Amino acid sequence: MTDREFIESFRHYQKKGNWWCDFHPIAKLVFCLAFGFMSLIVFKWQAGLAIFILAGIIAIFTPARKTYFITLGVMFVVGCLFTVVVRLYVHMGDPGPVAFYLFGKAVPKAAVISCLDLIFMIEGFLGIFMTFFLTTEMRDLCYSFEQIGMSPSATFMVLSTFSGIASIKEKLNSVRESQRARGIETEGSLIVKIKSVLPVLFPVIISSMTGVEDRTLAMDARAFAANGKHTALRKVAPAKPVEKLIAVLALIICVAGSIAGRIYL
Amino acid sequence: MGVCIEFQDVSYAYPLTRKAAVRHLNCQLETGKCYGVIGPNAGGKTTFCNLMRGLCPNFYGGILKGNVLVNGKNLLEWEEEELSVQIGYVFQDPFAQVSGIKETVFEEIGMGMENLGVEAEEMIKRIVEIAKMVHVDTLLQKNPLALSGGQCQRVAFASILALNSDIIVIDEPTSQLDPEASNDVFEIIDLLKKQGKTVIIAEHKVDLLAEYCDEIIAIADGSIIAQGSAREVFADPVLREKGVRIPQVVSLALEMEEAGTPFCRMPITMEETIRMLKEKKEGK
Numbered sequence: 001m002t003d004r005e006f007i008e009s010f011r012h013y014q015k016k017g018n019w020w021c022d023f024h025p026i027a028k029l030v031f032c033l034a035f036g037f038m039s040l041i042v043f044k045w046q047a048g049l050a051i052f053i054l055a056g057i058i059a060i061f062t063p064a065r066k067t068y069f070i071t072l073g074v075m076f077v078v079g080c081l082f083t084v085v086v087r088l089y090v091h092m093g094d095p096g097p098v099a100f101y102l103f104g105k106a107v108p109k110a111a112v113i114s115c116l117d118l119i120f121m122i123e124g125f126l127g128i129f130m131t132f133f134l135t136t137e138m139r140d141l142c143y144s145f146e147q148i149g150m151s152p153s154a155t156f157m158v159l160s161t162f163s164g165i166a167s168i169k170e171k172l173n174s175v176r177e178s179q180r181a182r183g184i185e186t187e188g189s190l191i192v193k194i195k196s197v198l199p200v201l202f203p204v205i206i207s208s209m210t211g212v213e214d215r216t217l218a219m220d221a222r223a224f225a226a227n228g229k230h231t232a233l234r235k236v237a238p239a240k241p242v243e244k245l246i247a248v249l250a251l252i253i254c255v256a257g258s259i260a261g262r263i264y265l
Numbered sequence: 266m267g268v269c270i271e272f273q274d275v276s277y278a279y280p281l282t283r284k285a286a287v288r289h290l291n292c293q294l295e296t297g298k299c300y301g302v303i304g305p306n307a308g309g310k311t312t313f314c315n316l317m318r319g320l321c322p323n324f325y326g327g328i329l330k331g332n333v334l335v336n337g338k339n340l341l342e343w344e345e346e347e348l349s350v351q352i353g354y355v356f357q358d359p360f361a362q363v364s365g366i367k368e369t370v371f372e373e374i375g376m377g378m379e380n381l382g383v384e385a386e387e388m389i390k391r392i393v394e395i396a397k398m399v400h401v402d403t404l405l406q407k408n409p410l411a412l413s414g415g416q417c418q419r420v421a422f423a424s425i426l427a428l429n430s431d432i433i434v435i436d437e438p439t440s441q442l443d444p445e446a447s448n449d450v451f452e453i454i455d456l457l458k459k460q461g462k463t464v465i466i467a468e469h470k471v472d473l474l475a476e477y478c479d480e481i482i483a484i485a486d487g488s489i490i491a492q493g494s495a496r497e498v499f500a501d502p503v504l505r506e507k508g509v510r511i512p513q514v515v516s517l518a519l520e521m522e523e524a525g526t527p528f529c530r531m532p533i534t535m536e537e538t539i540r541m542l543k544e545k546k547e548g549k
Binding site: 001003006007010011139152156159160163164167170211214215216217218219220221222223224225226227228229230231232233234235 | 320324345346349350353354355356358361362363364365366367368369371372375376377378379380381382383384385386388389393402403405406410424425428
């Protein structure tokens, strides 16, 4: 984008040219919260799988599809498989109908179903929230909240928390670079990486906290405490009726689905 | 010219300290002038700046005696938000001034105006103007946290200029910058002077201050030891007694005076010194 186009973009509503990315942030949040909590409340593999598939379908049609599937895949392998192995190991040999035999021991059907419930609850919950976080700019979400009455201080807290996490990550990387320059091993297996990060993690977090005073002064210098209405450079399009309708439908499905799921599944 | 800031017998001590950081400060700063604040480390320069901006005692706490008047009104009577618009403050560390919540330089510069409720179209216009003025117009799409020290300091200047304050206090803006970036900062200060802003700059680079400032205020051990035009102040022997750095050309002139070949008057800039040396050589 040229500088002229970039400046011009602030004269119009921010658009990314993708239906889901351009979905109104609050309507999108309501939609994702509804399905995310439905996955938690029902806690059955059928509901989790349905939400997981829904999240996947949404993600396919967004530019974040690659990141979505890679991240979810890693989470699945690391998190869910570990849970499955532990659960199956714990329940091996339990009484009840047998699903299959593992290392000569019976694995009951109940344990397998319980594993599936857990896996798809997690995948459904994470999946739907990832479709939100990977496609929504926090600044746009905060601005939308400001438009409906949230205070600028609260939005600043949200945004600075997110940027604080990014800054800790950046500082950790710089410290690791410095360590590497001093001949300390920072690359290699996961254990080597953890070993190189752990000793500096606490000091880095503390040093980030000491930056709070600087940040406060910087905000004061920008008249953050000024009375009156704050305005915004970025314009977020108001929610369309169809977006509002989708959010309301998601809420209805969440309530109805949760009740039905708890009763019938 | 009217007085915009006045110190009336001001003493200030930070919390949990017995010794006052500054003592019995008396001075008047006139509207539209550029003031250089010099002095050794821990001499009271930053406290002097913080007092003008109201950070002492409003932010840091501590005990303030005497009166600081900003545009004729006592510092303690100003609302903090009003003061932040009246007096722009550029801090020492360029990266500490980045809000951290804006993803582009363009939005970072506009942040102060957003807080003041300026309409979007007006903001865009002012950001573009200021970005050109401080030469950050090629960085507008960059993340403020990914800039070099010099670029970041320029963005910090732009962010404060966007507020259109009449008084601008700058605390050691070049302490983390290379010579080229330092010169850039002083070019911006020169632009501010031309716009009629009152600029107060605490700085160690006395050669640059001598070139750009209308008046110099020397502070050592928490007290003002000299105030006046650059020529008067840098020639004052009290600066050498207190270990305050003076421009190289002033040192040269003083040494020449000791050697029995004085200049007709004290030079304070390199160009002036070269010209006077040429005149001396030609026997004028």
